Amino acid sequence: xxxxEKAFVEANKDTLREKYPNKELxxxxxxxxxxxxxxxxxxxDAIKTYEPGHFMIQKVPERPEDDIVWLSPxxxxxxx
Numbered sequence: 001x002x003x004x005e006k007a008f009v010e011a012n013k014d015t016l017r018e019k020y021p022n023k024e025l026x027x028x029x030x031x032x033x034x035x036x037x038x039x040x041x042x043x044x045d046a047i048k049t050y051e052p053g054h055f056m057i058q059k060v061p062e063r064p065e066d067d068i069v070w071l072s073p074x075x076x077x078x079x080x
Contacts, residue, residue, distance in 0.1 A: 004029050005056040014064075021062040028055050 008030040009016065016025070024042040026034035028050060036042035039057055046055045 001053075002056045005058075009058055016060050017062070017064065020060045023060050025058045025060060026055055027058055 005027040009025075009027060020035055024036040024039050025032050026036070026042050026046045033049075033055070034042060034045055036045070039059070042057045046057065
């Protein structure tokens, strides 16, 4: 689940860190469809357009040494 989204974030993690430090991103396929300050607002807006399970919410850490945690209505996983 979310293989395309995870691959997109992994391939662009440095750019995402520069552009969106400490933000919550709503990712669909290989696109960022929303940028938010908190996960609650990200989720509330995402479900207006997408069904749960069809989008991923990703916290972008400010520092590379911080873990990125995948958030969605169904999945939690660490990628690095």
